[in-house]
Amino acid sequence: MEFFLQNVVNALQWGSFYALIALGYSMVYGVLLLFNFAHGDIFMVGAYVGFFVATGLLLLVSSLGLVSMPGWVVLVLVILVAMFITAFVGVAVERIGYRPLRQAPRASAAITGLMIGIIFETGNLALLGARRLSFPELIETTTYTIGGVTVTNKRIMIVAVSLLLMFALHQFVQRTKWGMAMRAMAYDFAVVPLMGVPLNSIAALTFGLGSALAAAAGILFGVAYPVLSPYMGIVVGWKAFVAAILGGRGSILGAALAGFLLGFIEIFVATIFPSTLRDLIAFSIILLILVFRPHGFFGEAHTSRLRL
Amino acid sequence: MLLSVKNLRVSYDKIRALHGFDFHVNEGEIVCIIGANGAGKSTTLRAISQLVPVEQGSTIEFMGENLFKYTADKVVSQLGISHVPEGRRIFGNLTVMENLKLATFSRKDSDGIHRDMARVFEIFPRLDERKQQKAGTMSGGEQQMLAVGRAFMSGRRIMLLDEPSMGLAPLLMQGMFDALRQINEEGTAILLVEQNARMALKFAQRGYVLETGNLVLEGKSSDLMGNPEVKKAYLGG
Ligand SMILES: Nc1ncnc2c1ncn2[C@@H]1O[C@H](COP(=O)(O)OP(=O)(O)O)[C@@H](O)[C@H]1O
Ligand SMILES: [Mg+2]
Numbered sequence: 001m002e003f004f005l006q007n008v009v010n011a012l013q014w015g016s017f018y019a020l021i022a023l024g025y026s027m028v029y030g031v032l033l034l035f036n037f038a039h040g041d042i043f044m045v046g047a048y049v050g051f052f053v054a055t056g057l058l059l060l061v062s063s064l065g066l067v068s069m070p071g072w073v074v075l076v077l078v079i080l081v082a083m084f085i086t087a088f089v090g091v092a093v094e095r096i097g098y099r100p101l102r103q104a105p106r107a108s109a110a111i112t113g114l115m116i117g118i119i120f121e122t123g124n125l126a127l128l129g130a131r132r133l134s135f136p137e138l139i140e141t142t143t144y145t146i147g148g149v150t151v152t153n154k155r156i157m158i159v160a161v162s163l164l165l166m167f168a169l170h171q172f173v174q175r176t177k178w179g180m181a182m183r184a185m186a187y188d189f190a191v192v193p194l195m196g197v198p199l200n201s202i203a204a205l206t207f208g209l210g211s212a213l214a215a216a217a218g219i220l221f222g223v224a225y226p227v228l229s230p231y232m233g234i235v236v237g238w239k240a241f242v243a244a245i246l247g248g249r250g251s252i253l254g255a256a257l258a259g260f261l262l263g264f265i266e267i268f269v270a271t272i273f274p275s276t277l278r279d280l281i282a283f284s285i286i287l288l289i290l291v292f293r294p295h296g297f298f299g300e301a302h303t304s305r306l307r308l
Numbered sequence: 309m310l311l312s313v314k315n316l317r318v319s320y321d322k323i324r325a326l327h328g329f330d331f332h333v334n335e336g337e338i339v340c341i342i343g344a345n346g347a348g349k350s351t352t353l354r355a356i357s358q359l360v361p362v363e364q365g366s367t368i369e370f371m372g373e374n375l376f377k378y379t380a381d382k383v384v385s386q387l388g389i390s391h392v393p394e395g396r397r398i399f400g401n402l403t404v405m406e407n408l409k410l411a412t413f414s415r416k417d418s419d420g421i422h423r424d425m426a427r428v429f430e431i432f433p434r435l436d437e438r439k440q441q442k443a444g445t446m447s448g449g450e451q452q453m454l455a456v457g458r459a460f461m462s463g464r465r466i467m468l469l470d471e472p473s474m475g476l477a478p479l480l481m482q483g484m485f486d487a488l489r490q491i492n493e494e495g496t497a498i499l500l501v502e503q504n505a506r507m508a509l510k511f512a513q514r515g516y517v518l519e520t521g522n523l524v525l526e527g528k529s530s531d532l533m534g535n536p537e538v539k540k541a542y543l544g545g
Contacts, residue, residue: 180410184399191397194357196385196414196462 002148003271011267012260013155013224016162019259020217021240023169023252024090024210030186030250031206034106037113038093039214040237041120044230045089046215047135047222048124050082054136054219057081071139072157078138079161079219083212090211091204099200117233124230132229135222158220165216166256169209173252178205186250239266246286248299257297262286310335310466310497311356311370317363318351325351327521333466333499338492340500340508340529342542343518349501350394352518353468356499357391358383371465385414388465392472396455400444404435407443407454411462421461428457431487449480456487466497473504485511505542509533517542 021043028036036042057077061069097116101109142153173179181202185192193199221236222228243262247254265285270278290296309332316329326348333339341349354360356368358380368375370387383389390411399407408428412421429436432453438446443454452472459467472488473481485507492498502508509515509529517525517538525532532538 177409177413180402180406181413183401184410187399187401188397190359191393191399193359193380194384194391194393194462195411195458196381197410198379198381198414 005147005149007267007271008264009149009151009155011264012159013263014266015260015263016159017217017221017236017259018240018243018262019256020162020165020213020220021237022243022247022255022259023166024214025241025244026247026250026252026255027182027206027210029244031182032098032185032203033189034098034109035113035241036093036098036207036210037110037241038097038116038120039113039210040233040240041117042086042090042093042211042233043214043218043221043237043240044124044228044233045120045218046082046086046211047218047228047232048128048133049085049089049215050078050219050222051133051135051228053081053085054078054138058136058138075138075157075223079216082219083215086215086218087208087212090207090214093211094204094207099203121230121234128230132227135219135226135228137226138223154223158224161216161220165213166252169213170252172209178202182206242283242286246289246296248296251296251298254296254298309333309369309372310337311499312368313352313356314367316352316355316366316368318348318355318360318366319363320351320360325521326355329518329521329523331516331523331526333497336492336495336497337514338489338498338500338512340502340512340515341518342502342505342508342515345503346520347518348521349503349518350470351521353391353393353470353499353501356383356389356468381414384463388463389468390459390463390466391468392455392459392470394470395474396448396451398443398451398454398458400442402443403440404443404446404454405439407458408435408461411458424461424464428460431460431490432457448475449477449484452476452480452484453487456484456491460491460496464496466499467491469498469500471502471504472500473502473507481507505538 021039024039024042025036028034028039054074057074061074093116097112098109101112139154139157144151144153173182181192181197182205184195185199185202192202239262240259243258244255246261247256247258262282265282266278269281273281311333313332314330316326317324318326329348329352331339331341341352343349351360355362355366356375358375358378370389375383375387378387384391399410402410408425415421434450435453435457438450443451446454456472469488472484476484488498489511500508500512509532512529514527515529515532516523517532525535525538533543
């Protein structure tokens with residue numbers, strides 16, 4: 001039982017990363033019918049942006065002699081600032097990489113996405129060299145043991161911040177006019193301009209939101225696993241992509257649930273089978289689910305997407 | 309003159325759908341374009357709404373201004389040209405209320421929005437009853453009401469209507485055209501595109517007949533209705 005609960009805690013943490021990243025894939029796919037294959041690398045960029053914001057902020061705090069500024073305040077600031085900055089990275093990716101290809105065959109956009117990802121990875125290497133950066137320790141680890149299960153304050157924070165962000169996104173999409181426009185675009189792209197809604201702004205917004213969430217995931221990841229690498233987004237990104245598919249086209253709830261489900265499947269497969277087989281078995285389970293639910297949990301088989 | 313279109317030419321993948329169409333709509337007027345399936349009626353409306361590129365030499369002026377300076381969303385939000393697309397195309401995943409609100413996305417006049425919203429519910433009490441319902445679960449007639457209501461909220465100088473009678477039972481169709489006439493009497497000009505020529509000519513003051521992208525006849529609706537060729541081709545003898 002304790003062993004089980006311990007794994008639940010791990011699964012929730014990994015699920016948080018996957019879910020936050022999956023939301024970006026899912027929103028962009030839902031709204032623009034585009035797989036943004038650079039999204040995993042935006043997660044990486046977000047982690048690095050977070051690193052620089054954190055380092056800069058710590059310098060600033062110490063040079064101003066504000067030693068008393070609590071670590072969690074710094075962390076919250078880092079998350080917010082890095083989300084904001086990375087949102088613009090996402091907006092730029094849309095503007096420069098994808099917008100010129102709106103009318104082009106889908107394969108062109110996919111190749112462009114992979115290319116953008118490679119540019120981020122090699123650009124990072126070129127700028128920062130091969131040394132691995134270590135994410136600064138913003139909050140000290142406290143370990144709680146509850147009934148034999150150990151939980152750190154960091155894990156609790158990671159899961160709580162992720163859930164909070166997902167809830168905020170849900171509120172945004174359900175309650176604001178921009179969220180309404182995103183939902184409308186997901187349903188019937190062609191008609192949206194006739195409502196006086198500028199398509200390009202909504203496209204940019206969608207990329208910005210997704211990238212901001214990926215940045216949050218990157219920082220939370222950095223808090224849990226402080227070693228950053230230019231390639232850190234690739235495998236995590238692919239897994240989150242699978243979670244987005246599993247969640248169903250453009251479904252926020254679906255992507256979040258599937259992200260957590262993926263975390264659970266991975267962790268529990270690893271407790272039963274040798275860890276070298278983890279991904280193979282985890283992905284087989286997901287494929288099996290998709291056999292029975294080809295459109296994912298909340299995907300719709302049909303939406304009207306004719307040209308006007 | 310409210311809307312003036314000259315030498316309108318539009319092609320899809322090198323196949324020309326409109327071969328130099330000239331027409332105009334005056335302030336407050338109801339004008340119809342009739343023609344068979346594939347004649348280029350929808351293409352004409354798409355060109356006005358800036359949803360398809362036009363060829364060199366085409367001009368569209370709205371209140372004396374070059375319409376091509378505006379992007380599709382600005383055509384609606386700044387010029388007040390609303391467009392009810394063929395097949396209604398309401399957002400089925402949004403509620404009725406959300407559909408109407410979305411159409412005010414770029415409007416800043418919250419008083420005006422409230423007034424217009426109240427007016428939509430007066431004209432279509434059915435929508436008032438169904439405010440919170442998902443639009444996709446409504447009947448075809450109700451969806452058409454919503455499509456018109458949505459256009460009413462988005463822009464009010466002129467409404468472009470693409471086959472609003474399609475798929476409606478005769479009684480509903482009559483109700484729809486009565487509602488449209490009310491909207492027109494409150495100052496919105498209407499450009500109606502229809503395969504149902506009888507209905508359209510009865511409703512409009514003037515009409516244009518389009519055949520495979522060419523203008524073949526134009527005139528007052530009463531004259532067109534009496535025209536033997538129109539009678540033979542479009543009014544069933
Ligand atoms: N998206 C499109 N791509 C290619 N051809 C089109 C497209 N839309 C319309 N057409 C062609 O343009 C012509 C005019 O179509 P349309 O304007 O829809 O006619 P109408 O509304 O009068 O039925 C038709 O020959 C049609 O096949
Ligand atoms: Mg048509």
